[in-house]
Amino acid sequence: MxxxxxxxxxxxxxxxxxxxxxxxxxxxxxxxxxxxxxxxxxxxxxxxxxxxxxxxxxxxxxxxPLLYRPASGRPAPYLSATALDGHLMLSWASELGKVGFLHTPGPAEVSKTPRALQRLVSLADVAVLVGVNGGLWNMWGPELCAVDADRPDRPYMPRWTDVQQAIGMPVPYWIPGLNQPQKMARWRPGSPPAVVPARHPYLDTAPLLRLFSDEPDASTAGQAALALAREIDRRFTREIVSEINAIHKAMDKEAIALATTVDPLPRAAELDEVILRDGWAQILARTDQLARDCVGLALSWDGGFSFPYGDLAELDPQRSPYAREFIARLQPTPATAGHSVTERTPVHTWSDPATDAPAITSDDGLVYAAVPFRIPSTGELTEAVLHDGQVWIRTSDDTLYLAPARSGNGLSWGYSGSGPTTLAELLDRLLDDITTPALHASTSPDDFPRGLFELVRGIPQNGSAVLTRAQLLAARRQD
CATH class of the missing domain: 1.10.10 (Arc Repressor Mutant, subunit A)
Structure with a gap:
């Protein structure tokens, strides 16, 4: 049909x-x-x-369908909360028959899709089984799906008001992430919303909090771990508050009884960036599993935005003499938490003695090296090298560094776009201050000397160039 x-x-x-x-x-x-x-x-x-x-x-x-049929709206006896194949089912003895409303502790709202309900209704001993349809929303609120026991082949989407009319009371709803099994099982009609601290459903901040508790009070590593745990929980709290506000605006809001509400987190002062990056540098240098777990959480959360590394470089020593020069100075080191930023299985693990940045040799023969957020040198830029898709900076003490770059805001040349404009701005700043950190993508031609942009734009994308300090200064003066 x-x-x-x-x-x-x-x-x-x-x-x-x-x-x-x-x-x-x-x-x-x-x-x-x-x-x-x-x-x-x-x-x-x-x-x-x-x-x-x-x-x-x-x-x-x-x-x-059963829930479309008229009901008096009188309160139905609440029966119980029972386990059902990993879910929790609340049930009422309504005049239309036994109504089961399915909830799942944790984030797995997808389990109440039509197909899942069709499988579960035969186990539930109810006339109709209702659940939230995979976290979807419509104008009435979170989208519901229902399956009648006598017609399991025909799932349908009732409104919250349909369920409310059948059981004679607003329908309890646990927001995913606030649906703790113990609190759900203790719910009774008329219970006030339980106050629950927001914990991200997919990112467990426990390793971060454990590392913080294990460190001395003044430890920057502990402060960095705590700052990330708070950021994760605070952002998830905002998402929960946003969903609560959406429910208050839904057309069926009077039929939805929020069974939980969020425990607001106090506003904490932002951690100074220097402390943050130093703290993560200490965590990344560790070899224990707790540090690896914390690094994994940071990578899952924001790609390691606060790490002392801004990007990852793929280096082929067969194609680039500058890659060979850089690789030659790497020192073997035990695998640390920092080596996981390469997100590859290493054949060999290394450290760059000039920056302490981790690097690995992969089974494809390439070297993957973390790009420092800034160049730790007291010298000055003597030349910029553009070769094999990589930007290198040589300083007055003849040390070759990977140019600072942020992930997603790469440096490039040979065309008009964000890569060359960001490179031009970075070179402009490095000429005056070699410790300039990696830049966000440049958005305005006024942010950098036009001559430097024209210089890097004019180098073919598949070409290479060694730009001396004198050449860069001359280009800068051409504005």
């Missing part, structure tokens, strides 16, 4: 003859046609037809 129902479809839907379906269409209360198809014929949608049928005589009402 298609989404657009004609008279024959309505007859099959209501299990009546086509002639009776034509006659029912003349009933003043029958739904108005939803429109006309390409042939000019009228069509209807299933839900309005079934809702109309639910209020008719029993032969028609029996064809409608």
């Amino acid at each position: 298609s989404d657009q129902l004609d008279t024959s479809d309505i007859a099959r839907l209501l299990n009546i003859s086509r002639s009776r379906a034509r006659w029912l269409r003349t009933d003043p209360g029958f739904p108005e046609p939803a429109g006309r198809n390409e042939t000019g014929s009228e069509y209807w949608y299933e839900t309005p037809v079934l809702r109309w049928a639910a209020g008719q005589e029993s032969s028609l009402a029996d064809q409608a």
